[in-house]
Amino acid sequence: MSHHPTPLIAFYRGQATDHQGRYINDIWALSHFWLEHTHDYIQWLFPIPEVGRFNHFAPRLTDVEREVFQDDSALREKQRVSLDVMLSFLGLTRDGITITAQPSLNIRDHIWLKAGGHNHLRISRIIRSLALCHQDDLALALQEAVVRIGTEQGIVSGASIQYWIEAHKE
Structure with missing residues (x-):
């Protein structure tokens, strides 16, 4: 393992900031509105190997980082904190590897339950990142929860459901 962590690993360990000068703990503390x-x-919280058109600033998840996530349980634990922050934002909650809807989940306040929107892409990214960072059980738990809750309590499009299902494949 190299002595100099990549920017992504340094960010995740709280040793460095993202491209905007934010530490991971600062991001975890921000409001749902933010x-x-x-x-x-x-x-930064859920890296994947691809860089989007608009986020060339974003770190790519390489095999090097994947290996570090595999070897470092503290790093995986920190990604679970990131997951819990996003689950709270989405109106979901986690107990171990069980993900369920919070009692307060509703279509007015939690717009991911509607047809489209950037939160659907975020959910796909989170599922994919968890799977790639050796948190497969959580990736599957999130996928199962959003597919089930999105169809039972929401009006999520078939296209988004398909993305969430595909997101888990390597």
């Missing part, structure tokens, strides 16, 4: 309206943090 999480909804800011678009350049999710790539």
